[in-house]
Amino acid sequence: MLKIAPCRFAGPLPNEIGNLCIAGHNYIDNTFFARISSLTFGDEIKIYGIDGNLVKYSVFNKTEVESSDLSCTEQNTYGKRIVTLMTCNSIKQTRIIIQAVEV
Numbered sequence: 023m024l025k026i027a028p029c030r031f032a033g034p035l036p037n038e039i040g041n042l043c044i045a046g047h048n049y050i051d052n053t054f055f056a057r058i059s060s061l062t063f064g065d066e067i068k069i070y071g072i073d074g075n076l077v078k079y080s081v082f083n084k085t086e087v088e089s090s091d092l093s094c095t096e097q098n099t100y101g102k103r104i105v106t107l108m109t110c111n112s113i114k115q116t117r118i119i120i121q122a123v124e125v
Contacts, residue, residue, distance in 0.1 A: 033095065035071070042103075048110050055107060063081055066081075069105055077124055083121035088117070104124075
């Protein structure tokens with residue numbers, strides 16, 4: 023499935039309480055998550071839920087981890103809505119992680 027679109031990797035459905043983790047390929051031709059490394063603290067991410075409602079999130083964490091590190095999928099969010107975007111860095115064989123919280 024990741025070849026055709028980013029996918030829910032872990033967590034709740036969009037815009038529910040918890041940590042929605044979305045994984046997407048990092049294609050060189052700027053498709054899918056090729057540009058998430060350009061996101062910075064405070065940038066806005068918009069997610070539409072299954073009900074069609076829009077929720078806005080603000081980036082609060084940006085990191086690069088070993089490909090085996092899945093700690094970013096932790097579901098204890100203390101009642102907050104969090105979105106985690108994850109993609110690979112094919113050059114370094116690591117993962118780029120962007121996390122955002124509902125504003």
